[in-house]
Amino acid sequence: MTARTIVLSCENMQKYYGQQLILYDINLELSQGELVSILGQSGTGKTTLFNVLTGMDQDASGTVFRGSRIGYMLQKDMLLPWKRLIDNVALPFVLAGESKKTARGKAESYLSVFGLQGLAYRYPSQLSGGQRRRAAFLRTYLYSRNLMLLDEPFTGLDAITRGQLYEWLLEHKEKLGISILLITHDIEEAIALSDRIYVLSQGPPSTLWPPLQVKTNSGADEKPDPAKWREQTENLREEIRRRIFTVI
Incomplete structure (x- = not known):
């Protein structure tokens, strides 16, 4: 098995606004060449988490490792x-x-x-x-040609344009060898694009569930059995919904 190269990680991160704890015990990893999503409802602290990861917000406890300069694309x-x-x-x-x-x-x-x-x-x-x-x-x-953080980059686009950009992003991620961390509130978007998905729980405070594996052979030529893939995808949807609406 090829060893993973970690390009971005966060350990035991906590973030307060005043006296209120917003993000609690946040732990995540992004490996070279991966596309990983952070999925959660509005108001759970997704953008706040990104600001901490990029270093724009340094008023948080815990450890953040950045393996390279980060390119950060906002919602607009x-x-x-x-x-x-x-x-x-x-x-x-x-x-x-x-x-x-x-x-x-x-x-x-x-x-x-x-x-x-x-x-x-x-x-x-x-x-x-x-x-x-x-x-x-x-x-x-x-x-930053190695590491990109994308904050809901497809918001406001029509379904056809969004689908075209999904295909384009996956193709160019492979061609250019980019590692991507994506914020989204769209379950189908996360499943379509991601190698792994972190679900941000309801809060405050919000925390991350352990990641869900979406693609087990990222970049492999063989295609999964359609019936098995549909079953796995539906099970994944149900687990994501359960995690979104569970307070931990």
Whole structure:
């Protein structure tokens, strides 16, 4: 068995707001190449947990290990409306000290990989919802090519665009070797995308259940038996629902 390389972990983390305990005894791991979801209802502290993991919120106890710089994509794409697409996605290079010309050249080489060819000089208002999300993914990837934290990145998209982006994300995760931690409140989204799923309990305080395994042979060519997969998926749904609505 190949040893797992941990790229992000959290041990015994607790977070207070004032006197109120919000997150309790949080433990999680993300391995190289994995896509792991944190699933929970609104108000359970998912975004607060992400802020602690990225280091944006340092007022929490416990231990956080970050194996590399983290690219953090918020619920909104946060594209700058006065900048063209190419200048939006080139920002990580500019912030690293590159000239505008060099940054544009480096960013432009990735546009076709992310399905953005021919769109370099459009403004965000001239892009579709899916194109805007892919631009935000690219900018996040260029900031950190190893580790991405995605906070409900598919919110507000129609079902067809969302399905297309699911396929696109899984394909490019494999091609680019990215490790992804995803926040979602959508059970079907978590099952469709994840290798493992952590469920955040109701709170306050909220805590994480031990992870549920979704894909046992991530990246394997053989396809599971459809009937067996349907049964496993339904069992997984039921267990997720039970965990969501159980206070621990």
